[in-house]
Amino acid sequence: MKHTLIHLNSSPYSSLACKEGLDLALVLATFEQPVDLCLSGAALSILTSEQSPTIEQGKNLHKLLDGLEFYDIENIFIEKDSSWANTETSWQGVTSLDKIQWQAMFSDYQQVFRF
């Protein structure tokens, strides 16, 4: 079975990319395929709590983070020292990797898809 990494790097509010990347992760998980997530760049803003987007601004993808456990998606990686990491207003379920671990991570998967 292929282990998949979904890499989100786009802002959740500037396009549908994050939403559609997460949809793919949920479907993979629904089909019992092992899938992990990693976040970088503008996608890190998903982690910020107390988001309340209006319907014009888009869906609140932050809310989905707490639901990932029901899909058996357990690993959400970020790179340590990312500006959103480890702040009090940030979602706590992430695993921070140092630079070397972060770079090595991409080789741990049979397939990586970027959104």
Place this chain on the structure above:
Amino acid sequence: MTNHTVALDGEGYLLNLQDWTPELAEHLAKDVDVEMSDAHWEIIYLLREFYQEFEVSPAMRPLVKAVNKKLGVEKGRSIYLMTLFPGSPPKLAAKIAGLPKPANCL
């Protein structure tokens, strides 16, 4: 039901999610031949909470896990949900709960 008509899509899902009321749910359930009981309501409210919390309609697996977590292992099994909502529990229950159709339901 009163005279006011509620818009459903071709498959019977509510078009305007704000239209949902418990009374409406009774009617939606009749449309799909489900006789609502307390056991049904428990799942319907759990499903609505799930959607409010995570903004997504769950497919079978996450639904089973959520029921397992909130209502216990006896109910958190697909066979239990199948007896309440025969065929496809996530689809049927989402219809009655006034939620969007779960994506890529098996």
Place this chain on the structure above:
Amino acid sequence: MQYTLLITGSPYQSKACNTALRFIKAATSKYPNCIKGVFFYEDAVLIGNQVAQPPRDEINITKAWQEIAKEQNVPLYLCIAAAVRRGIISESESHRYELEQHTLAEQFQLEGLGTLVDLMSTTNKVIQFR
């Protein structure tokens, strides 16, 4: 060795559809059955719009894909959820949404993401073009 192509880049904002087209032509010229399927996701589903009219002096990328698909007998899938939200509607979807028109070009078919998952597990590699 069989590949799946996953194309996510918009035909207008990126060259993903063009690069993937060159890839599939090169690959199938050497190994005729090496591409099991092509799955378009995100804005790439706009490739399946049968009413889009590119300028006459530019490539008709939709037509180019239709031709290679026919020639190599490769199925072209569009993610149904991504396509429907962007107005790429098959005849059967147009009935479901009670619409009078449908816009899905020939050779393309609407499928759920489950089809992509199936391709992933039955081919050696998935190559993403974005």
